[in-house]
Amino acid sequence: MYGNISIIDKSSKDPLAGEDPNMLEEFEAKIARGEKIEANDWMPKEYRRQLIRMIEQHAHSEIIGALPEGTWITRAPGFRRKMALMAKVQDESGHCQLLYNAAETLGKTREDMINDLISGKSKYSNVFNYPAPTWADTAVIAWLIDASAIINQVTNSKGSYAPYCRALERICMEESFHLRYGYDNVVTLATGTKYQREQVQDALNRWWRPIMHFFGPPDVASVHGEILMRWKVKMASNDDMRQQFFNQYVPKILELGLTIPDENLKKDPETKKWTYSDPDWDEFFRVIKGDGPCNKERIAVRRRAEEEGRWVRAALVKPTMSYAVPLS
Amino acid sequence: MQVFTSLDPRVNRAELPENPETEFTPKQALDQTQTYEVFHQVKTGAHHTHVGSVHAPTAELALAFAKEQYGRRGQCVSLWVVNSSAIAALDVRDSDIFDSATDKPYREVTAYANTREKIEAFKNKQEA
Ligand SMILES: [Fe+2]
Ligand SMILES: [Fe+2]
Numbered sequence: 317m318y319g320n321i322s323i324i325d326k327s328s329k330d331p332l333a334g335e336d337p338n339m340l341e342e343f344e345a346k347i348a349r350g351e352k353i354e355a356n357d358w359m360p361k362e363y364r365r366q367l368i369r370m371i372e373q374h375a376h377s378e379i380i381g382a383l384p385e386g387t388w389i390t391r392a393p394g395f396r397r398k399m400a401l402m403a404k405v406q407d408e409s410g411h412c413q414l415l416y417n418a419a420e421t422l423g424k425t426r427e428d429m430i431n432d433l434i435s436g437k438s439k440y441s442n443v444f445n446y447p448a449p450t451w452a453d454t455a456v457i458a459w460l461i462d463a464s465a466i467i468n469q470v471t472n473s474k475g476s477y478a479p480y481c482r483a484l485e486r487i488c489m490e491e492s493f494h495l496r497y498g499y500d501n502v503v504t505l506a507t508g509t510k511y512q513r514e515q516v517q518d519a520l521n522r523w524w525r526p527i528m529h530f531f532g533p534p535d536v537a538s539v540h541g542e543i544l545m546r547w548k549v550k551m552a553s554n555d556d557m558r559q560q561f562f563n564q565y566v567p568k569i570l571e572l573g574l575t576i577p578d579e580n581l582k583k584d585p586e587t588k589k590w591t592y593s594d595p596d597w598d599e600f601f602r603v604i605k606g607d608g609p610c611n612k613e614r615i616a617v618r619r620r621a622e623e624e625g626r627w628v629r630a631a632l633v634k635p636t637m638s639y640a641v642p643l644s
Numbered sequence: 645m646q647v648f649t650s651l652d653p654r655v656n657r658a659e660l661p662e663n664p665e666t667e668f669t670p671k672q673a674l675d676q677t678q679t680y681e682v683f684h685q686v687k688t689g690a691h692h693t694h695v696g697s698v699h700a701p702t703a704e705l706a707l708a709f710a711k712e713q714y715g716r717r718g719q720c721v722s723l724w725v726v727n728s729s730a731i732a733a734l735d736v737r738d739s740d741i742f743d744s745a746t747d748k749p750y751r752e753v754t755a756y757a758n759t760r761e762k763i764e765a766f767k768n769k770q771e772a
């Protein structure tokens with residue numbers, strides 16, 4: 317559900333160094349005409365690098381993202397909700413498969429991606445480093461985090477890299493179920509007993525800041541950002557996506573009689589833009605670096621799954637096997 | 645040994661060490677086995693079209709994974725899988741071989757549009 321290229325990686329000083337100017341011109345003209353880039357087409361090294369990083373992060377976010385919600389599978393209130401939650405978690409695991417494949421077409425193997433996830437070299441969406449202490453938390457996640465993810469994914473699906481766009485289209489179809497499921501769960505609580513309403517309000521209070529973090533800090537103008545926009549790797553600014561979220565979901569939240577825990581959140585009638593309190597971007601960076609409430613547990617769970625499944629995978633390998641990069 | 649205390653009872657049962665004694669041994673090549681390309685048919689009578697790929701050790705398991713991945717919500721009546729390495733693809737740098745496709749009008753329906761005129765001309769001539 318959850319890819320956000322919220323922070324642009326600027327580790328390459330001159331992102332276009334050493335590129336053939338003719339090939340580059342042709343490549344950029346193609347994108348400007350609205351054509352898509354396929355796996356075997358010529359592409360600048362920086363395009364490949366940024367896309368691998370972005371799609372890989374998105375894939376990791378899907379598989380790690382299933383963990384906070386998965387916490388409640390054993391204790392979901394009722395059989396139907398248990399089945400629905402399992403279906404959602406299963407979808408998210410499927411999304412990670414689709415996205416790992418899309419990243420693999422660019423030349424990084426799945427083994428390397430998972431190694432980098434477990435070693436901490438690769439990141440995933442920050443919001444999954446927070447816990448889901450109650451059932452109401454899962455409702456808020458499935459509604460509002462998935463809603464944010466949909467805004468992000470629909471935006472990215474108009475990008476230039478064809479295998480990523482195709483994966484996103486399939487993912488977005490499934491996400492529409494997640495959104496309805498999450499909304500239904502929140503509505504059930506918000507229209508229920510006093511205790512249920514309190515629970516969902518508390519969960520919203522806990523998740524509001526991570527939701528504000530979801531789209532990443534406001535973009536600052538940079539050469540890298542400009543190039544990624546031109547190459548249709550990044551399709552909208554972080555703030556534009558956050559504004560879209562406010563427009564679509566603030567009225568829906570308020571309609572349920574819930575309170576948004578930010579006194580400064582309001583829409584400026586002149587500019588039609590929402591203003592909001594600083595959601596503590598220092599915390600955001602601290603958690604990304606590993607110091608969130610659940611970072612270590614999330615990775616430990618992933619590591620255990622890899623280690624305990626290893627003998628099964630090893631038993632299945634045959635000497636005749638050879639790896640080929642997926643086609644598209 | 646300190647283990648994680650989690651909100652998730654499954655994590656608690658797993659007794660995951662907070663500070664593992666050993667480093668994670670990285671996955672080696674082929675740990676995720678090989679890749680298969682997946683083709684699905686949305687209704688009988690339609691072509692099978694490519695939808696993506698899966699990792700699997702055998703074709704049989706590739707079909708099982710493909711069903712989970714690409715046949716989850718209807719819209720699929722048949723699936724094929726083929727090992728990715730079995731597919732030969734045209735080099736993109738050779739894609740100019742398609743350029744000549746448009747200067748062969750004799751292969752198009754529109755190149756045979758004036759048959760009726762010929763017949764009419766023939767009839768007129770006979771009547772004259
Ligand atoms: Fe997802
Ligand atoms: Fe989702």
